[in-house]
Amino acid sequence: MLVFIGGTGFTQLPGFKASREIVISTPYSDEPVTLACGKLGDSGQEIGFLPRHGPGHTLPPHRINYRANVFALREVGATAILAVNAVGGIHAEMGPGVIAVPDQIIDYTHGREHTFFDGRVTGIDSPDQFSATVTHVDFTDPYDQGLRQLLIKSASDVQVPVWPQGVYGATQGPRLESPAEIRRMLRDGCDMVGMTGMPEAGLAKELSLPYACIALSVNWGAGLSNELITVEGIRQVLASGMDSIQAVLLRAAGCYTG
Numbered sequence: 001m002l003v004f005i006g007g008t009g010f011t012q013l014p015g016f017k018a019s020r021e022i023v024i025s026t027p028y029s030d031e032p033v034t035l036a037c038g039k040l041g042d043s044g045q046e047i048g049f050l051p052r053h054g055p056g057h058t059l060p061p062h063r064i065n066y067r068a069n070v071f072a073l074r075e076v077g078a079t080a081i082l083a084v085n086a087v088g089g090i091h092a093e094m095g096p097g098v099i100a101v102p103d104q105i106i107d108y109t110h111g112r113e114h115t116f117f118d119g120r121v122t123g124i125d126s127p128d129q130f131s132a133t134v135t136h137v138d139f140t141d142p143y144d145q146g147l148r149q150l151l152i153k154s155a156s157d158v159q160v161p162v163w164p165q166g167v168y169g170a171t172q173g174p175r176l177e178s179p180a181e182i183r184r185m186l187r188d189g190c191d192m193v194g195m196t197g198m199p200e201a202g203l204a205k206e207l208s209l210p211y212a213c214i215a216l217s218v219n220w221g222a223g224l225s226n227e228l229i230t231v232e233g234i235r236q237v238l239a240s241g242m243d244s245i246q247a248v249l250l251r252a253a254g255c256y257t258g
């Protein structure tokens with residue numbers, strides 16, 4: 001099953017009719033994870049939808065239980081994850097409204113539960129079968145190349161321009177960055193900045209779940225324009241850009257054969 005993880009501005013999926021909810025217990029959370037499943041548009045197959053900030057968009061990026069979410073998706077047999085992320089633009093071509101399919105990540109987050117392989121056995125009857133082994137997953141391709149190509153091809157099919165690459169810099173938040181931090185990220189090679197790309201992508205890799213991201217730039221990174229970053233400004237870009245993202249995802253769901 002193909003699963004979408006929705007982010008800011010993407011808490012619902014128009015054209016998606018949830019026909020059932022799967023409630024999934026995980027060893028990483030007291031609360032179960034609830035996945036909505038159903039058909040998207042005319043695409044015949046069932047897809048899943050998980051709003052990563054919780055049902056009412058109540059969880060800030062550093063409080064999202066990424067491990068519980070990714071573990072739950074594996075438990076229900078997800079075969080691919082397409083994540084939607086709002087970002088700030090850093091590269092000159094990543095201004096507000098631009099959509100990108102990043103190919104690399106730099107992780108600046110800290111203090112998040114970021115691995116299934118943390119080397120601790122948490123209890124004798126722990127259902128956590130990963131933690132006791134020292135494992136270093138390969139992260140050469142943080143995003144699945146096949147899924148990236150699916151997104152890029154789907155965008156082209158529905159005539160939505162996308163930037164078919166880019167380095168996603170994941171910051172801790174929830175505050176925005178200082179201009180000096182954005183300048184450092186530019187020097188590091190980041191093209192966009194967001195707060196939710198990690199550890200989600202790394203955790204999916206640890207569970208061998210194919211994962212790709214479609215990112216919508218909703219503002220310039222701090223200090224890169226004369227305008228202040230405001231919620232209202234972001235809301236306006238989200239409102240227009242999400243239609244394009246939805247068109248791409250609808251097409252991708254129709255073409256997904258995995």
Ligand code: HPA
Nearest residue numbers: 086087088193194195221
């Ligand atoms: N910084 C970090 N995360 C973001 C931004 C930003 O400027 N815009 C949207 N998500």
